[in-house]
Amino acid sequence: MSDPVTNKPDLDDSTNVNVDAAAAERENHMFTEGAEPLSLWVILGSAIVVLIGGGVLFGGHVFDYKNFVKKGYVREKAPDDGAGGAKPKPAIAAYKAIGKKVYDSCSTCHQPAGEGNMSFPPLADSEWVTGPSMRPAMIILNGMHKPVTVNGKQYDGVMPTMGDGMDAKKLAGILNFIRNSFGNKADKLITVEMAEDAIAAAKERGSGPVSADELNEKYNRDLKGAELPMDTPVDPKTLEPATAAE
Numbered sequence: 473m474s475d476p477v478t479n480k481p482d483l484d485d486s487t488n489v490n491v492d493a494a495a496a497e498r499e500n501h502m503f504t505e506g507a508e509p510l511s512l513w514v515i516l517g518s519a520i521v522v523l524i525g526g527g528v529l530f531g532g533h534v535f536d537y538k539n540f541v542k543k544g545y546v547r548e549k550a551p552d553d554g555a556g557g558a559k560p561k562p563a564i565a566a567y568k569a570i571g572k573k574v575y576d577s578c579s580t581c582h583q584p585a586g587e588g589n590m591s592f593p594p595l596a597d598s599e600w601v602t603g604p605s606m607r608p609a610m611i612i613l614n615g616m617h618k619p620v621t622v623n624g625k626q627y628d629g630v631m632p633t634m635g636d637g638m639d640a641k642k643l644a645g646i647l648n649f650i651r652n653s654f655g656n657k658a659d660k661l662i663t664v665e666m667a668e669d670a671i672a673a674a675k676e677r678g679s680g681p682v683s684a685d686e687l688n689e690k691y692n693r694d695l696k697g698a699e700l701p702m703d704t705p706v707d708p709k710t711l712e713p714a715t716a717a718e
């Protein structure tokens with residue numbers, strides 16, 4: 473140390489800075505930050521949360537969730553939960569809705585409104601579409617080739633088979649769609665059962681495109697099956713006639 477007045481070294485001072493610093497270094501350090509005692513309010517607040525939470529979770533009566541809900545409240549079933557029970561639709565509308573989607577695969581050739589063009593025959597106002605129903609069914613399932621006259625105009629192209637992945641529901645759908653769109657009007661509904669008649673006939677015949685002549689010789693008939701009035705309410709997914717209201 474130095475004398476604050478004279479600013480000269482105090483030669484009698486016995487303090488050894490090195491020794492003192494080493495001693496301080498050996499002491500335990502004390503950290504107090506974060507170790508302050510918890511406030512009583514925090515403890516009480518947490519206790520209340522834990523008590524109520526426990527009451528709700530473990531079925532206590534005081535905080536039972538059910539106490540806050542109207543008695544007899546049951547969630548209503550969604551209108552269309554995919555488990556059947558969808559709202560019934562008139563048969564012709566339900567079949568056509570399925571057929572409309574299938575028609576996306578035809579419209580590149582036969583055009584969106586069935587009007588056809590230079591290379592592809594029209595489906596609008598075509599005897600092949602609205603005539604005996606086995607003929608258009610066989611065309612769709614097998615494809616078609618060789619000359620064909622539609623609306624007084626002759627075409628000679630090749631239509632590929634559209635039968636891949638075509639189940640009876642889709643086939644019935646597309647038949648009803650083309651027979652009742654573009655200004656066409658058929659008098660009967662093509663049911664799933666009738667479409668199955670066509671699928672069986674196509675299976676028996678074997679693959680390869682049909683021709684107009686073959687259709688007229690062998691398939692100039694209506695599809696077989698029980699008739700269903702066009703406005704019968706059916707389930708829009710299964711196409712089953714709707715049963716009496718649940």
Ligand code: HEC
Pocket residue numbers: 574575577578579580581582591592593594595598599600601608611612616617618619620622627628629630631632634646650683684
């Ligand atoms: C790649 C083009 C193409 C696609 C796709 C196609 N067709 Fe055709 N379709 C033709 C051609 C070409 C003919 C004429 C075949 C012939 O000359 O013998 C034809 C003929 C027809 C006929 C008979 C003639 C007429 O115009 O009435 C019907 C019915 C028919 N197609 C329905 C359909 C339906 C329904 C689909 C979809 C499921 C479909 N076609 C998909 C090209 C196509």
